[in-house]
Each structure stands twice: as C-alpha cells, then as structure tokens.
Amino acid sequence: MTIDLRSDTVTKPSKEMLEAMFSAEVGDDVFGDDPTVSVLETKAAEMFGMEAAIFCPSGTMTNQIALKAHLFSGAEVICDKYSHIYLYEGGGIASNSQSSVKLLDGEKGRITANQVKAAINNSEDIHLPLSTLVSLENTMNKGGGSIYDFSEIERIKSVCQENGLKLHLDGARLFNALVESPEEPKNYGQVFDSISICLSKGLGAPVGSLLLGNKDFIKKSRRIRKSFGGGWRQAGYLAAAGIYALDNNVDRLKLDHANAKTIGDILRKCSFVKDIMPIDTNIVIFELEEAWTNAEMLETLKAKGVLVVGFGPQLIRFVTHLDFTSEQLNLLEKVLTQIKK
Numbered sequence: 086m087t088i089d090l091r092s093d094t095v096t097k098p099s100k101e102m103l104e105a106m107f108s109a110e111v112g113d114d115v116f117g118d119d120p121t122v123s124v125l126e127t128k129a130a131e132m133f134g135m136e137a138a139i140f141c142p143s144g145t146m147t148n149q150i151a152l153k154a155h156l157f158s159g160a161e162v163i164c165d166k167y168s169h170i171y172l173y174e175g176g177g178i179a180s181n182s183q184s185s186v187k188l189l190d191g192e193k194g195r196i197t198a199n200q201v202k203a204a205i206n207n208s209e210d211i212h213l214p215l216s217t218l219v220s221l222e223n224t225m226n227k228g229g230g231s232i233y234d235f236s237e238i239e240r241i242k243s244v245c246q247e248n249g250l251k252l253h254l255d256g257a258r259l260f261n262a263l264v265e266s267p268e269e270p271k272n273y274g275q276v277f278d279s280i281s282i283c284l285s286k287g288l289g290a291p292v293g294s295l296l297l298g299n300k301d302f303i304k305k306s307r308r309i310r311k312s313f314g315g316g317w318r319q320a321g322y323l324a325a326a327g328i329y330a331l332d333n334n335v336d337r338l339k340l341d342h343a344n345a346k347t348i349g350d351i352l353r354k355c356s357f358v359k360d361i362m363p364i365d366t367n368i369v370i371f372e373l374e375e376a377w378t379n380a381e382m383l384e385t386l387k388a389k390g391v392l393v394v395g396f397g398p399q400l401i402r403f404v405t406h407l408d409f410t411s412e413q414l415n416l417l418e419k420v421l422t423q424i425k426k
C-alpha cells in the first residue's frame with residue numbers, strides 16, 4: 086500500500102463525485118453557455134457575498150490573473166517572503182505583470198498591518214515602484230498551514246484603504262482556515278478585493294480553482310484568462326466536481342486536521358525528528374536531526390511506501406487529505422516508529 090502525503094492535491098474523485106461529473110449538463114464555456122460552470126461560479130460568489138466568480142484550471146492561474154488584473158508595469162505587490170505567488174508560480178509576477186515584489190518577514194508566513202504600513206512606498210518618489218496591492222495567503226502553506234487572525238486581516242485592510250491599495254487573498258486552503266475559525270466566508274468577501282480558492286486541494290476535486298471579485302474585476306479576469314490560454318469548453322464536467330466538493334467536502338476537513346495532529350504526536354516520539362512546526366490544519370512540517378539528510382529520509386520513507394516532499398534543507402512536509410484512511414494512519418505509525426539510525 087502506498088501512503089501518499091506529498092500534497093492534498095493527490096486525491097482522486099470518489100464514486101459519488103464521478104457520478105456528479107458524468108451526469109453534468111454542459112455547454113461551451115468560452116461562449117459563456119456552460120450551465121454547470123455558471124452554477125458553480127454563482128454558488129461560490131454567493132457563498133462569499135461577492136458579485137462574481139470565474140472558474141479556472143489552477144490556483145496558479147487564478148492568482149496570476151488576479152495579480153495581472155490589479156497590477157501594471159512598474160507596480161509593486163507586498164507579500165510575505167514565503168508566499169506561493171512569489172516562490173511557486175514560475176516567476177509569474179515578473180513575466181505576467183511586469184511588477185516588483187516587496188517581501189516581508191512574517192511570522193510563519195503571516196504579515197502584520199504594521200509591516201504592511203511600513204512597506205508602502207511614497208508614491209511621489211519617482212525612484213520607487215508604485216505600491217499597488219497586498220497579497221495574503223490563508224492558510225499559509227510554507228508557514229505549516231498556519232491560520233491568520235481575522236482581526237489582523239481587518240487591520241491590514243484598513244491600511245490598504247488608507248493608502249489606496251487593493252487586497253488579494255490566495256485562499257488555496259481557505260476552507261481549512263474557515264473550519265477552524267468563527268468567521269464565515271462572507272466575512273472574507275467583505276474584506277478582500279479578490280479571493281482565489283482551490284477545489285483541487287483538500288476539497289478533493291480533480292481540477293479547478295475559482296477567482297472571486299466584483300463584476301468589473303471578473304470581466305477583466307475573463308479577458309486575462311483567455312490570453313493565458315485558460316478559456317475552456319465543456320468545463321462543466323469539472324465544475325460538477327467542484328459543486329460536489331463544496332457541498333460535501335468542507336466540514337470533513339476537520340478530520341484531516343485531526344489526522345495531521347496525530348501524525349505530529351507520532352513524530353514527536355521519533356528519534357530522527359529535531360523539531361515540528363505547530364500543526365494548525367492539515368500540514369505537518371518537521372525538521373530532521375543532523376544525522377539525517379533530506380534525501381536519505383525521503384528515500385527511506387519511499388522504500389516503505391510513504392511519499393512525502395522535502396521542504397527546504399532538513400525540512401519534510403506531510404499533508405493529510407480525504408484519501409488518507411485510518412488504515413493508512415496505523416500503517417504510517419508503524420513505519421515511522423521503526424525508522425532508526
């Protein structure tokens with residue numbers, strides 16, 4: 086048995102999700118007449134109390150569309166140094182938006198309103214790029230799945246408003262944060278100018294992300310999506326999986342979080358573990374003792390059927406998801422507790 090904890094993207098559609106996909110009513114979404122895509126976009130927009138949404142193939146695309154829609158040549162986006170938009174999107178901020186980035190040194194990937202305030206350039210000084218956008222990530226992948234305190238987000242919003250900046254959320258794992266927080270999706274919709282959410286992470290859809298915003302923003306986004314080659318035809322089959330995911334797979338994320346905490350408890354007893362980041366959601370990042378290299382640990386685990394990823398020197402990441410069973414958890418405990426040098 087292979088235990089695949091490389092990411093929460095490795096899940097395969099369940100029988101019920103596949104049935105929803107097979108029976109979807111579809112049309113040509115580039116002509117705007119795929120009914121299932123429309124249902125999904127409307128559903129998501131309403132859920133967050135935002136005006137409109139656009140369904141796209143990936144979270145990288147929804148983020149990059151949002152950045153391009155907000156930014157312009159010579160603008161600057163402010164974000165944490167560990168942001169997905171900066172580290173893991175192929176340098177898209179430069180190539181797609183011709184913009185500069187100001188990286189902040191947050192706490193587990195979370196930046197504060199004071200840091201943002203101090204990072205805004207004087208727009209009268211022609212030497213400096215024009216501060217235009219702040220981008221947050223919640224949960225924060227490289228921060229070990231950490232969750233933003235919503236009151237800090239509100240303070241960041243105030244700083245943005247005072248200085249004429251827009252606020253974007255990379256919410257690839259926003260539902261992981263929502264199930265652990267008192268806030269509702271609509272609270273997020275009120276604060277952010279644009280929100281990207283992924284259906285293909287913890288929610289278990291095979292493909293797809295949504296970008297939310299006001300009508301004009303989404304209209305602009307539709308044009309950008311086309312230029313990125315992201316206009317798709319009978320996408321309703323995939324939208325049906327997304328609708329199924331939103332209806333059925335949100336609340337169960339808590340189980341992924343409980344599983345991640347259990348893995349943390351097991352790792353704490355293992356001799357090869359030096360330190361573990363706090364586990365707030367479905368991501369477990371731990372540091373290896375000096376006796377081990379990253380490559381050695383990845384190989385050792387792989388030989389025992391456990392797939393995970395290296396996340397920097399001496400760092401390993403496990404991500405729990407809906408295809409990770411209790412049987413796999415038991416087996417994982419056996420594997421981990423047997424690893425010794």
Ligand SMILES: *Cc1c(COP(=O)(O)O)cnc(C)c1O
Nearest residue numbers: 143144145146169222226255257
């Ligand atoms: C996965 C992820 C994305 C988008 O990834 P895609 O693989 O392009 O869908 C964006 N932001 C974060 C934080 C992610 O974890």
